[in-house]
Amino acid sequence: MSIYENFGCKQVINASGKMTALGASSVDPSVAEAMGKAAMDYVDIAELMVQAGKVMAEVTGAEDGCPTSGAAGGIAISTAAVIAGTNLSLIERIPNTDGLRNEIIIQKGHSVHFGGSISQMIAIGGGKVVEVGQANHVERDHIAGAVTEKTAALLYVKSHHAVQKGMQSIETMIAISKEKGIPFIIDAAAEDDLKKYIAMGADIVIYSGGKAIEGPTSGFVCGRADLMAACRAQYKGVGRPMKVGKEAIVGLLTALTRYYDRPDESEEQRSRMEWLIEQFKDTPGVKGVIVQDEAGRAIYRANLSFDAKVIGKSAYEIIKELESGNPAIYTRNHYANLGIINVDPRPLLKGQEQIIAERIAQIITSGGNN
Ligand SMILES: *Cc1c(COP(=O)(O)O)cnc(C)c1O
Numbered sequence: 001m002s003i004y005e006n007f008g009c010k011q012v013i014n015a016s017g018k019m020t021a022l023g024a025s026s027v028d029p030s031v032a033e034a035m036g037k038a039a040m041d042y043v044d045i046a047e048l049m050v051q052a053g054k055v056m057a058e059v060t061g062a063e064d065g066c067p068t069s070g071a072a073g074g075i076a077i078s079t080a081a082v083i084a085g086t087n088l089s090l091i092e093r094i095p096n097t098d099g100l101r102n103e104i105i106i107q108k109g110h111s112v113h114f115g116g117s118i119s120q121m122i123a124i125g126g127g128k129v130v131e132v133g134q135a136n137h138v139e140r141d142h143i144a145g146a147v148t149e150k151t152a153a154l155l156y157v158k159s160h161h162a163v164q165k166g167m168q169s170i171e172t173m174i175a176i177s178k179e180k181g182i183p184f185i186i187d188a189a190a191e192d193d194l195k196k197y198i199a200m201g202a203d204i205v206i207y208s209g210g211k212a213i214e215g216p217t218s219g220f221v222c223g224r225a226d227l228m229a230a231c232r233a234q235y236k237g238v239g240r241p242m243k244v245g246k247e248a249i250v251g252l253l254t255a256l257t258r259y260y261d262r263p264d265e266s267e268e269q270r271s272r273m274e275w276l277i278e279q280f281k282d283t284p285g286v287k288g289v290i291v292q293d294e295a296g297r298a299i300y301r302a303n304l305s306f307d308a309k310v311i312g313k314s315a316y317e318i319i320k321e322l323e324s325g326n327p328a329i330y331t332r333n334h335y336a337n338l339g340i341i342n343v344d345p346r347p348l349l350k351g352q353e354q355i356i357a358e359r360i361a362q363i364i365t366s367g368g369n370n
Pocket of ligand 1: 020069070071072073114115157158159161187188189190207208209210218219
């Protein structure tokens with residue numbers, strides 16, 4: 001029974017990954033418990049924001065940090081912070097920044113859609129987006145040459161959504177930002193290394209709380225102390241409609257506190273996926289193997305290939321039936337055109353691989369429409 005069924009939503013089994021559209025992460029019970037306690041109590045919010053920054057500093061190696069509603073909110077808040085600083089009159093003007101130093105330089109291949117538009121998040125924070133180079137080719141001079149007295153920051157998007165080839169590196173952008181004396185911001189929303197970009201010299205690093213960190217719907221920025229004070233100050237302005245609640249802050253801090261000593265569940269996950277594959281070893285037209293994550297992380301997915309000629313259904317048809325059932329099952333479908341469906345063990349709750357195995361067996365033995 002899913003709590004969401006109380007409100008008329010179908011139960012969802014997420015075998016896909018950290019998908020915002022499916023609710024991103026399910027938190028550890030210790031995180032949920034902390035959020036419950038936070039929700040039933042009071043705190044001086046300004047004090048909580050400052051103390052949260054100290055935890056974020058500890059975890060990331062940055063000077064300070066600031067909670068946000070998510071990484072998208074983090075982009076808007078960071079942009080507003082580099083433009084308005086802690087000046088209240090400027091803070092209250094955002095997103096109107098006419099006449100101010102408001103340009104945010106971004107490589108064209110980084111001006112992407114993550115589920116929302118990076119450029120729009122910058123614009124909400126009052127930034128004027130200056131895209132440099134071409135979508136598949138940017139030179140150092142494109143970036144350095146675009147810096148003027150109107151430049152407020154350089155922004156880099158570290159993500160599989162961004163173009164990977166032909167862009168200038170983080171190191172190059174940091175070098176330019178140091179040369180020109182302007183802040184370097186990096187959107188590392190889904191990255192799992194919380195120290196790397198601070199150590200490289202980034203002035204602001206943006207993370208999502210609900211992705212690698214497996215916290216609640218939230219996010220944070222970390223970096224230079226003066227810029228973090230400026231980020232916090234934006235909650236008197238453009239940050240207000242992207243307020244992050246006390247429950248979310250406490251949940252995020254609890255997730256961050258346990259980040260480095262979370263139990264490694266990859267072996268258990270792998271054996272659950274081996275069990276899943278085992279269920280189809282005698283099924284004609286189905287072949288299962290364990291496949292490690294393309295990026296080399298310790299994620300072992302069940303890779304099931306379906307022979308449409310034998311089964312009478314394509315992988316697309318199987319996916320459609322999985323998603324339209326109750327519970328609705330969402331798999332990882334990047335290779336569906338090759339007849340392959342992947343099951344990601346990370347978001348699966350206890351025993352859900354059994355429901356998935358039963359449901360797939362039902363679908364492939366039912367021949368036509370089910
Ligand atoms: C997911 C994502 C975001 C938005 O993160 P939220 O925490 O959902 O607001 C921003 N940038 C990138 C690159 C992302 O992958």
